Amino acid sequence: MSVHAQSALIAAILLLAMGINVAFQEKRVAHRLTFLFWIAGFFSLNAAIFAFSLSGGALTLRALLFAGLLVALSTVYFFERYLQKPAGVWRTLSTSTSIVVGLLILTRLGETLFMAGLVALFAVGSYGYGVFSLYQRMREASLVEAARLRYVVLFGVSSILTSGLDLIALFGVGVPSLGYLVNTIYVFVWMQIIQKSRLLDLKDLLGRGLGLLIQSVLISLVFSALVRWGVGPEGTSFFSTVLASVVIIVTFDPGKRLIELWMGRLFFVETFELDLQMSLLKREISSLIDVAALSERLLERLRASKRVTHASVFLMEKAGRGYACQREIGPLQERRVDMIQRRHLLEALRGGETLTRAQVTHEVAKDMEARQRQLELQEALDALSADLIFPFLSSGRLLGFLCVQDDRVREPFSSHEISLIAEVTARVVNALENSALFERLTEKDRLSAIGEMAAGMAHEIRNPLGAIKAAVQLLELDEEDEEQQELVSVILEETNRLSLVLSQFLDYARPFKGNMAATSIGRVLERVATLVRTEDWPGPIEVRVELGPKLPKVYADGDLLQQICLNLARNACEAMEAGGTLTLKAVASREGHPGRPGESLPRVQVAVSDTGPGMTEEVRKNLFIPFFTTKRKGTGLGLAISQRLLAHHQSAIRVDSTVGMGTTMRFTLPLAAPLGDGGAPR
Ligand code: ADP
Ligand code: MG
Numbered sequence: 001m002s003v004h005a006q007s008a009l010i011a012a013i014l015l016l017a018m019g020i021n022v023a024f025q026e027k028r029v030a031h032r033l034t035f036l037f038w039i040a041g042f043f044s045l046n047a048a049i050f051a052f053s054l055s056g057g058a059l060t061l062r063a064l065l066f067a068g069l070l071v072a073l074s075t076v077y078f079f080e081r082y083l084q085k086p087a088g089v090w091r092t093l094s095t096s097t098s099i100v101v102g103l104l105i106l107t108r109l110g111e112t113l114f115m116a117g118l119v120a121l122f123a124v125g126s127y128g129y130g131v132f133s134l135y136q137r138m139r140e141a142s143l144v145e146a147a148r149l150r151y152v153v154l155f156g157v158s159s160i161l162t163s164g165l166d167l168i169a170l171f172g173v174g175v176p177s178l179g180y181l182v183n184t185i186y187v188f189v190w191m192q193i194i195q196k197s198r199l200l201d202l203k204d205l206l207g208r209g210l211g212l213l214i215q216s217v218l219i220s221l222v223f224s225a226l227v228r229w230g231v232g233p234e235g236t237s238f239f240s241t242v243l244a245s246v247v248i249i250v251t252f253d254p255g256k257r258l259i260e261l262w263m264g265r266l267f268f269v270e271t272f273e274l275d276l277q278m279s280l281l282k283r284e285i286s287s288l289i290d291v292a293a294l295s296e297r298l299l300e301r302l303r304a305s306k307r308v309t310h311a312s313v314f315l316m317e318k319a320g321r322g323y324a325c326q327r328e329i330g331p332l333q334e335r336r337v338d339m340i341q342r343r344h345l346l347e348a349l350r351g352g353e354t355l356t357r358a359q360v361t362h363e364v365a366k367d368m369e370a371r372q373r374q375l376e377l378q379e380a381l382d383a384l385s386a387d388l389i390f391p392f393l394s395s396g397r398l399l400g401f402l403c404v405q406d407d408r409v410r411e412p413f414s415s416h417e418i419s420l421i422a423e424v425t426a427r428v429v430n431a432l433e434n435s436a437l438f439e440r441l442t443e444k445d446r447l448s449a450i451g452e453m454a455a456g457m458a459h460e461i462r463n464p465l466g467a468i469k470a471a472v473q474l475l476e477l478d479e480e481d482e483e484q485q486e487l488v489s490v491i492l493e494e495t496n497r498l499s500l501v502l503s504q505f506l507d508y509a510r511p512f513k514g515n516m517a518a519t520s521i522g523r524v525l526e527r528v529a530t531l532v533r534t535e536d537w538p539g540p541i542e543v544r545v546e547l548g549p550k551l552p553k554v555y556a557d558g559d560l561l562q563q564i565c566l567n568l569a570r571n572a573c574e575a576m577e578a579g580g581t582l583t584l585k586a587v588a589s590r591e592g593h594p595g596r597p598g599e600s601l602p603r604v605q606v607a608v609s610d611t612g613p614g615m616t617e618e619v620r621k622n623l624f625i626p627f628f629t630t631k632r633k634g635t636g637l638g639l640a641i642s643q644r645l646l647a648h649h650q651s652a653i654r655v656d657s658t659v660g661m662g663t664t665m666r667f668t669l670p671l672a673a674p675l676g677d678g679g680a681p682r
Helices: 003-023 032-055 058-082 089-106 113-140 143-170 179-196 202-228 237-267 269-285 291-304 343-350 357-362 368-383 415-433 436-474 482-509 521-534 558-575 617-622 638-647
Strands: 310-316 322-329 336-338 388-394 397-405 517-519 541-547 554-556 580-589 603-610 654-658 662-670
Touching: 003 032, 003 179, 032 058, 032 179, 058 089, 058 113, 089 113, 113 143, 143 179, 179 202, 202 237, 269 291, 269 415, 291 310, 291 322, 291 415, 322 397, 343 368, 343 388, 343 397, 357 368, 388 415, 397 415, 436 482, 482 638, 517 521, 517 558, 521 541, 521 558, 521 580, 521 603, 554 558, 554 662, 558 580, 558 603, 558 638, 558 662
Parallel strands: 541 580
Antiparallel strands: 310 322, 310 397, 322 336, 388 397, 517 554, 580 603, 603 662, 654 662
16 A cells, blocks of 8 residues: 555545534534535545545546535535635536536546646635635634634645645655645644634644643553453454553543643633632532632632733622722732722723723723723723733623733633633622622612602602692781791791702702703803892902803813812802802813823813802811811702702712812813814814
8 A cells, every 4th residue: 555545545534533523512612514524525535536546446536526526516515615705706616517517527538637636726716716715714712712723824825835745745746745644734733723613723732632642542541451462362463452441531531631631731721720719619608608718719719720810800889889808919000990080990890890900901992981991901901911901791680790810921811711711700699789888788789779769758848848839928927026036037048958958859869860061161150150240248249250261162061060069169159158269160171180180081061169268177178078067057868959950961070179268179070072283172
């Protein structure tokens, strides 16, 4: 038997084995049928080469040519299917070429060298087309995918080259025949890809290949040892064969697992460790009820996997206004994630999917808002030292999340690794649901229900209050009786105050229903000035409005903005008991707003200043707490409401106050449209 015949036979047997493996596997994978078609093409090619090398007759030559056509056709089909290309010219072209050439082969032409050359060209051309399509996909693919496609493409190219050499060698020219081997290995590579339904890392693949090799060598050793050196009765080699087979079948499964384990250790140290640590963790989790112990163990296991340089666990705070870092590995910039400032991030996490940096960076922002959201997400990922964030989501509620990063490598985590960690986070959620944290959240629900009830009650009180007021005003009073007059005015004053507290409380409790639009801040400030001028104040007040040049429109709710500015202006006028100047000012600013010093997006800054007495440290600390007031008739809700409304504009009030000098309240607002080069709105 020639070298060709032998190599072709071996290749055919291996291809048949792979075909059987794929065809009879329990798991139904995508592209299985076209892949089987492709294997069938190569199998028939090798079988035909084998037959041709043995006999060399006209019949086997025709079989060889048919096999060549099958390879060409199946390659085009398989690659196009895998890349999910729509049926195009190539598919029609190769199908019709195959039919025409197939018919020609049946004629006398089928015995000519010309025909053989034509088929060879067709087959190599189709193969080349398939690999070229892969190459095209590689150029569009993301970093990780491209890295994984690269070796599949390179392998494909070498497979084409060596097959070309084989074809030449088949006709007697002395070149080494590697094509059989390379092709078969290439099909093996694809089998792994098809079975795992994803592109594998080269290391992973080498590990698998080597594992298979070692396994085969070990089995062969067992087999030949038992058969050759005749265990059992004299001369019964059949008995030895059965014995060897039994030994192999019995030890096959654990042996395979053991070898895979070793290969994993050898080639995939990091993933292997991660796999191991995560499965250990899964077993431990159910016994960890305490949240602190849970986060500690989670991070310990991640650290032991040596796969991460940064990791942190964030859980919802008691008050529910943000997430606090429980524990971390590696330096961390931001140890608290604010519900409002990081609302884009939290919104993304509430979707339940793992958030990956690649996903954020590759997203194409369609408009300004999406772009801003993307920038915010990127900034959040940086601040949290995270390449991946795994949400802990329990029936739509975000209990917390896990941030993970490995800053030693540029490539993000593989999808396998992501799914390993994601599996664990699902268990973490279970554990959290059994923990005290969850009880706390339920408590929060109860409190918010009480809040709603309070709002309902406020409504209930307001109505009879109106009736009381109306009734008192209708009382027929004795004009002479001063005491009576005095008492009635107390009733009226106090009911007025009560209904003010009630309506402000309702403002505070009401869910935010802003109507965000492009708003002229200048017009709002002018209106506030007009309103303030008409009201009575303890002292004489001069009201000034100062507007910066080319003031762009802001993105805000006009009515709410007016309410905020009016609250600040009224506080200022009330503070200036001896009179003074109230200044309402708006200028374009690049300063950003508190809590986000890195932000340099242009915004508009609004400032409300007075020349009043200023405030003490004590007052300043409590300013925004609901019902905190230093005034006899104050409600203490004005600033709390304003702060809450501003939070919905991604902003917050900043206080500058000096005792004896006056107070300035500032906040910034986002622009309605991005600034052009000249600083004017587009
Ligand atoms: P209220 O005006 O009903 O008292 P606010 O929430 O509007 O409630 O204000 C809370 C407190 O903050 C005020 O009682 C006052 O002590 C203080 N304050 C607010 N603005 C100023 C200001 N411009 N100057 C001095 N103190 C102020
Ligand atoms: Mg006030």
